[in-house]
Amino acid sequence: MGIRTVMVTGDNPVTAAAIASEAGVDDFIAEATPEDKLAYIRKEQTGGRLIAMCGDGTNDAPALAQSDVGVAMQTGTQAAREAGNMVDLDSNPTKLIEIVEIGKQMLMTRGSLTTFSIANDVAKYFAILPALFVATYPELDALNVMHLASPQSAILSAVIFNALIIVALIPLALQGVAYRRVGAAALLRRNLLVYGVGGLILPFVGIKAIDLIVSTLHLA
Amino acid sequence: MSRTPASPALFDAGILKAAAVQSVIKLDPRKLMRNPVIFVTEVVAALTTALWIRDVAAGGAVSFSGQIAAWLWFTVLFATFAEAVAEGRGKAQAASLRATRSDMLAKRLLDPASLGELYERVNAESLRIGDVVLVEAGDLIPLDGEIVEGVASVNESAITGESAPVIREAGGDRSAVTGGTTVLSDWIKVRIAAAPGDTFIDRMIALVEGAERQKTPNELALSILLSGMTLIFLIAVVTLWGLAGYSGTTLSVVVLAALLVTLIPTTIGGLLSAIGIAGMDRLIRFNVIATSGRAVEAAGDVDTLLLDKTGTITFGNRMASAFLPAPGVSAERLADAALAASLADETPEGRSIVALATGEYGRPAPDFGVATATPVPFTAQTRLSGVDVGGRSIRKGAIDSALRHLGLPLERAPAAFRADVEKVAQSGGTPLAVAEDAASCSASSTSRTWSSRASRNVSPRCALWASAR
Numbered sequence: 001m002g003i004r005t006v007m008v009t010g011d012n013p014v015t016a017a018a019i020a021s022e023a024g025v026d027d028f029i030a031e032a033t034p035e036d037k038l039a040y041i042r043k044e045q046t047g048g049r050l051i052a053m054c055g056d057g058t059n060d061a062p063a064l065a066q067s068d069v070g071v072a073m074q075t076g077t078q079a080a081r082e083a084g085n086m087v088d089l090d091s092n093p094t095k096l097i098e099i100v101e102i103g104k105q106m107l108m109t110r111g112s113l114t115t116f117s118i119a120n121d122v123a124k125y126f127a128i129l130p131a132l133f134v135a136t137y138p139e140l141d142a143l144n145v146m147h148l149a150s151p152q153s154a155i156l157s158a159v160i161f162n163a164l165i166i167v168a169l170i171p172l173a174l175q176g177v178a179y180r181r182v183g184a185a186a187l188l189r190r191n192l193l194v195y196g197v198g199g200l201i202l203p204f205v206g207i208k209a210i211d212l213i214v215s216t217l218h219l220a
Numbered sequence: 221m222s223r224t225p226a227s228p229a230l231f232d233a234g235i236l237k238a239a240a241v242q243s244v245i246k247l248d249p250r251k252l253m254r255n256p257v258i259f260v261t262e263v264v265a266a267l268t269t270a271l272w273i274r275d276v277a278a279g280g281a282v283s284f285s286g287q288i289a290a291w292l293w294f295t296v297l298f299a300t301f302a303e304a305v306a307e308g309r310g311k312a313q314a315a316s317l318r319a320t321r322s323d324m325l326a327k328r329l330l331d332p333a334s335l336g337e338l339y340e341r342v343n344a345e346s347l348r349i350g351d352v353v354l355v356e357a358g359d360l361i362p363l364d365g366e367i368v369e370g371v372a373s374v375n376e377s378a379i380t381g382e383s384a385p386v387i388r389e390a391g392g393d394r395s396a397v398t399g400g401t402t403v404l405s406d407w408i409k410v411r412i413a414a415a416p417g418d419t420f421i422d423r424m425i426a427l428v429e430g431a432e433r434q435k436t437p438n439e440l441a442l443s444i445l446l447s448g449m450t451l452i453f454l455i456a457v458v459t460l461w462g463l464a465g466y467s468g469t470t471l472s473v474v475v476l477a478a479l480l481v482t483l484i485p486t487t488i489g490g491l492l493s494a495i496g497i498a499g500m501d502r503l504i505r506f507n508v509i510a511t512s513g514r515a516v517e518a519a520g521d522v523d524t525l526l527l528d529k530t531g532t533i534t535f536g537n538r539m540a541s542a543f544l545p546a547p548g549v550s551a552e553r554l555a556d557a558a559l560a561a562s563l564a565d566e567t568p569e570g571r572s573i574v575a576l577a578t579g580e581y582g583r584p585a586p587d588f589g590v591a592t593a594t595p596v597p598f599t600a601q602t603r604l605s606g607v608d609v610g611g612r613s614i615r616k617g618a619i620d621s622a623l624r625h626l627g628l629p630l631e632r633a634p635a636a637f638r639a640d641v642e643k644v645a646q647s648g649g650t651p652l653a654v655a656e657d658a659a660s661c662s663a664s665s666t667s668r669t670w671s672s673r674a675s676r677n678v679s680p681r682c683a684l685w686a687s688a689r
Contacts, residue, residue, distance in 0.1 A: 005525045014645030053526035057393040068518040078396040085515040089380040089507040103519030106499035117487035124482045136469040158482045163295040166490045170302045173491040174498040
């Protein structure tokens, strides 16, 4: 995921190096006092990086408070649990990776649905504007690519689609868009394709379908 | 109570029913103000309804404006429904937490300072921060606190969903206990650290119910953007009315209202808070409680993970595994010094040293007079702990700290001692040193003292044991 892992320990450098190479972390800080941890986090943060840290001891508390995501273990001391902004009830530090994934998923869901929502507008221009002005400017009928039944049914269908799409997207909003462990660029490209292009095309289909129902039932 | 199967289906009938009621309650404009896009939709829906009522009264064509008004209201309702469903999933979890927060009696110690066992039974609600309570097997821990004395196995399933008991003990990193959990065996004395109503469980309930939810910075930025778009479309639609009038088209207000609502970003406006709540909810389902949405969001952008080694990369507590005396130091002498230095150390590591010295090495527990022995507690700065007894000062701790205590640079420590340190460290163990600073030891004798490994010769000062990670 392009994230650097750094091991912090109060142990001496040799022990730290032995465990770090065994665990496969990118870097380690040995013989770390609480001040050292705090200073390291501040140094990284001034470089514009966001730091996640997990810990359980009272000596971790300042660092947990300073880090952007401080995950305290439920088994830890009271001070640590107060200082962090998350508490892991299972006290399993490897969860930090999944927490990052959940955060990414939430940001992606929000971005995807925003893209979708804004892309939706295009179809509504095609549905409503010709309907409004077709009496005055008959040439505008060329924009009526969906061949909606009447100006009134066009407007009603667009409003109905606008309401129903919220309900249709509730499951996606709650579950989040699928997160895949591929690069950020690939993910962005894929989501733009699905939610951007999808957001352009879907309303044309949806409004046309609703228009058919509305005109068949003679609602407008 | 296991959390794993408790996770409700995406659309649980009970949650949906409650959410349907909530979505109507949430129509209150004062609450909707927080969400400008949906608030505008509601205002427009009200306006359209008013026009429809006027048309009904005037006896005109009402079918079209009536349907538009109805669907505009549906748009608002669906948006509040989305938020209510997201909140409902958290509330189901809060209900099971609240069950643990019943009225309970606590045994408040009358005189905690004098180690007396006298206690009075008081209602947990009347406890104050700093009170010390006795919790015995079968008792509920009344409020959050720190164990000051004792060790006990605690069932924390009310919070973690994990039914296997955990050990909580004074000293070290496992001394915090949570109100609402049950002591299964033994007893502990707990110093209360949270006022009633402000405990971990109380805060968890508030969090999972979404009562404390605040907009995160990104969410705030996005809703400002959405509000801006709403404003632009509002201006555009109003201008359109004038333009249409100029070109001879009369546009009805209902049509313009429909145009406005379809163009403003109602989809994301309606789902924005549901997405945020669902993110926190996914964490809770994952047994992680986030105290702010901001943290969840920041987690998505994290560049660096800091992992604490102990309990993270390595599991369990450090346990002493061997004493490696420096040459000139007998194993017994080292074991005695280590034992003396660790007697007051309540951490698992300290206790493991005592166990190793008295068990495998068969050393008797030292008998100091109470007046002469002064325990020196561990601080993160000195990284040493130990005891001052009868003019001797015994310290144990990290190698460099112990050497600094002796005023001895590492280069001047004997080669064999350094070799031992190196060997233990490279195997992934944590070497610690015991330094005994007897008044009789001169600085010149130090280099000899710190020499080679398992030699049994007498040496007054230092030695080393390895402690497994």
